[in-house]
Structures are given as structure tokens and as C-alpha cells.
Amino acid sequence: MDRTTMSPRTGIAGLGMIGRVHLDAVRRTGAPVVGISASSPGRAKEVAHEMDVPRAFESSEELVTSDEVDVVHICTPNDSHASLAELALRAGKHVVCEKPLTTSAAQADTLAALAAASGRVAAVPFVYRYHPMAAEARTRVADGRTGEIRLVHGHYLQDWLSLPSDTNWRVDAATGGPSRAFADIGSHWCDLVEWVTGHRIAEVTAVSQAVVRDGGTPGTEDVVQLLLRTDRGATGSVTVSQISPGRKNRLWFEVDGTRASLAFDQENPETLLVGGRGENAAVLRDPAVLSPDAARLSVVPGGHPMGYLDCFAAFVRDVHTAIRGTSPVRHPTFDDAARMVRLTEAVLESATHRTWREVP
Structure with missing residues (x-):
């Protein structure tokens, strides 16, 4: 079965403040969060238990290339965005990457070109x-x-x-x-x-x-x-x-x-x-x-009243409909x-x- 016709399995790299916002938004769409990574394996296990996530990956690199994951959310510090997004795209994943996409324009343009060539959904949460x-x-x-x-x-x-x-x-x-x-x-x-x-x-x-x-x-x-x-x-x-x-x-x-x-x-x-x-x-x-x-x-x-978390959930819904090709x-x-x-x-x-x- 084509996974893109189902709720995409999500992995989140980085569970600081913004990573938790991503997790909430994904869950509000009904899609499963299957795993997370954090600054260390021990920290990942703590957060996975706290947030009721099934798996704690040993590293973000392992998460973004895992066969268990369809969509990768990159919420790590800025200097790791480019390498993790590239790994994920080359592994055939859809990618949601926090901004800034990279810390240099040359890297950003290269990554955008790779995303376009991959045929995968590659999104950044400019959620306002x-x-x-x-x-x-x-x-x-x-x-x-x-x-x-x-x-x-x-x-x-x-x-x-x-x-x-x-x-x-x-x-x-x-x-x-x-x-x-x-x-x-x-x-x-x-x-x-x-x-x-x-x-x-x-x-x-x-x-x-x-x-x-x-x-x-x-x-x-x-x-x-x-x-x-x-x-x-x-x-x-x-x-x-x-x-x-x-x-x-x-x-x-x-x-x-x-x-x-x-x-x-x-x-x-x-x-x-x-x-x-x-x-x-x-x-x-x-x-x-x-x-x-x-x-x-x-x-x-x-x-x-509606607010920031509602914006984030709407953004993730649009990402998921794009993955399914339905809009x-x-x-x-x-x-x-x-x-x-x-x-x-x-x-x-x-x-x-x-x-x-x-x-x-």
C-alpha cells in the first residue's frame, strides 16, 4: 500500500519548545508520531516517555533515515538543519524543517534545489x-x-x-x-x-x-x-x-x-x-x-479565539494534503x-x- 494514502508516520528531531509545538500540531491532524530524537539518547528516552511517543531514536540521523518514518520534522539547532534535511530527502522522506532553513544562502539554494528534484514535500513553518x-x-x-x-x-x-x-x-x-x-x-x-x-x-x-x-x-x-x-x-x-x-x-x-x-x-x-x-x-x-x-x-x-497552535495545526494539515496530492x-x-x-x-x-x- 502507498503510505501517502494513509496518515503519514511522523518523526520529530528535537523536542525543545518548538518541537513540542510540532508534536501537538501533528497529533491534532490525527497522524501518528512514531518516534523522536533529542540532544542525547538518554534525553530522547525521557521525552518519549513524557510525551507518550513509542520510540526514542539514538540520534537525529537515525530518525531522519528510518524506514519507520514517512515525514521528518527538523526542530534541532540551526547548524544541523542542512545536513539533516539533506539526509532525509535523500532517504525519500517528506521534510518539515524549522527556519532558518540553513545558516547560509548557498546551502539554502542547494537544499531547495534538492527538494524540488526529489519530488517530496519540503515545507517550512512560516505559520503566521x-x-x-x-x-x-x-x-x-x-x-x-x-x-x-x-x-x-x-x-x-x-x-x-x-x-x-x-x-x-x-x-x-x-x-x-x-x-x-x-x-x-x-x-x-x-x-x-x-x-x-x-x-x-x-x-x-x-x-x-x-x-x-x-x-x-x-x-x-x-x-x-x-x-x-x-x-x-x-x-x-x-x-x-x-x-x-x-x-x-x-x-x-x-x-x-x-x-x-x-x-x-x-x-x-x-x-x-x-x-x-x-x-x-x-x-x-x-x-x-x-x-x-x-x-x-x-x-x-x-x-x-484562535491562536498560534491553531495556525501550526493548519500548516501541518496542508503539508499532509500535499503529501497525499489531494490539493x-x-x-x-x-x-x-x-x-x-x-x-x-x-x-x-x-x-x-x-x-x-x-x-x-
Whole structure:
């Protein structure tokens, strides 16, 4: 029997915070999680017992090549993404890989090409696309209600590294890669805004800063402030920070067109603000009145709040339908992820040389 006609057997490499989010999303689709790997065999056994997963693999390399697994979720530190994803694709697995896809643009482009040649589903969880009101914004841009887009702007702010004693493996450039704040969360903002508007960020100029921590100044940035131009003539700006006290996960964007503006706040995702010269409105998430794409993602009635975990589950459902070949590709792909790695490199180069950089 062709395994792709059944619920795909999933293995998850890495069961930290984001790995547990992946596990929850897979289980919400009804697909089995057959095994996990962790930082050590002992840790894998502990987590497998805790999360009621049948098998603890000795290593992530063993997991991504196992005959027991159809779909691999890679949730390990960034420096291992490229090698594990390549192993999985060459072993014939479908792959869901956390972002950044790789820590260099050359690696990312090579991996995206390998994924395309493999014929396997290769996805990256840019899951903010799955907020129904972000999808509603995309429809309103596409159908012309906003008019021509002139300006895109916003921010993505967190506070989890705002104290000198705060640290994490992502702070280490050897493990997390040369960019932290922008690669980790700035890429989410840029992917979402490109998806909503249909514009592509073509040119950037950036400044960055890193704060002194216990043990010295990290090799990765805490803040990026970016000016941008798009391929269709719009301009914009975004501030990305992981040191903004009180901001837990504030992804906010506004799109200003010739007829209307749209604003979305991930911390208040049940509404889309629509602005005009005559009046402003807060459009509520109600599947009965939303566009078809937004209604598809709106899985509970209006007034019953949806959030991040719902977005993740919707993303995994799209991956599974793509594996079965029963719908068009809706999920973010390795090509989308490779584009964000190229953008990240352009941002770092601009911040270093204090000049505009084109995005390849």
C-alpha cells in the first residue's frame, strides 16, 4: 500500500519548545508520531516517555533515515538543519524543517534545489500565514480593495533576551548561525508581508545592535532596523527586537494602499483593522463573512479565539494534503525559506557595510 494514502508516520528531531509545538500540531491532524530524537539518547528516552511517543531514536540521523518514518520534522539547532534535511530527502522522506532553513544562502539554494528534484514535500513553518485575518488581508490586497500598495511597515518585538543574564543556544553564532533576531523572527515578518502583498523585498538598508551580556557581547544581533524597497515600487520599514521589555511576541504590520490600509497584530489576531479616508473599521474573525481562504482557516465560530497552535495545526494539515496530492500546494516551501536566508544575508551585509544591498 502507498503510505501517502494513509496518515503519514511522523518523526520529530528535537523536542525543545518548538518541537513540542510540532508534536501537538501533528497529533491534532490525527497522524501518528512514531518516534523522536533529542540532544542525547538518554534525553530522547525521557521525552518519549513524557510525551507518550513509542520510540526514542539514538540520534537525529537515525530518525531522519528510518524506514519507520514517512515525514521528518527538523526542530534541532540551526547548524544541523542542512545536513539533516539533506539526509532525509535523500532517504525519500517528506521534510518539515524549522527556519532558518540553513545558516547560509548557498546551502539554502542547494537544499531547495534538492527538494524540488526529489519530488517530496519540503515545507517550512512560516505559520503566521495561517492566521485567518492575515489571509483576509491578503485577499483584500489581491482583489484590489486596498488599491496600489505604497507603503509597508511594522515591527516584531520580543523581550526574552532583554536582561544581561538571558541566554540561549541561539545567541551562539556557531550553533544558531550568523543572524539571530532577524533570522529567527524578522524572517517571519518579511515572509508574511510578502505573502500578503504579493510584493518582494528587492533592496534593503539596515542597522543592527547587540547588547552586552554576562560573559560579553554576543556574536549575533539583538535588534535590526530595516528600510526596504519592493520590486513593485513600495517602500517600507520594520524594527525587529528580542530586547523590548513587555513585548512577548508582537508581530504587527500595516499595508497602506491608495484606497485603504490594513493592519494586523499577532497578539490580537481576531481582528483586521481597515482604514480609509471616510471611516475606520475593525473586521472581526467570522467565517460567515470572511473570504474563502480566510474562512478555510477559521475552524471555530467567531468569538471563540484562535491562536498560534491553531495556525501550526493548519500548516501541518496542508503539508499532509500535499503529501497525499489531494490539493494545490498551499504551504510555505523550501524555496520560500531559501529566499528568507538570502534576504537575511543581504540584511547582515547592509548592516556591516552601512549601505543599500539588493536581495538576490
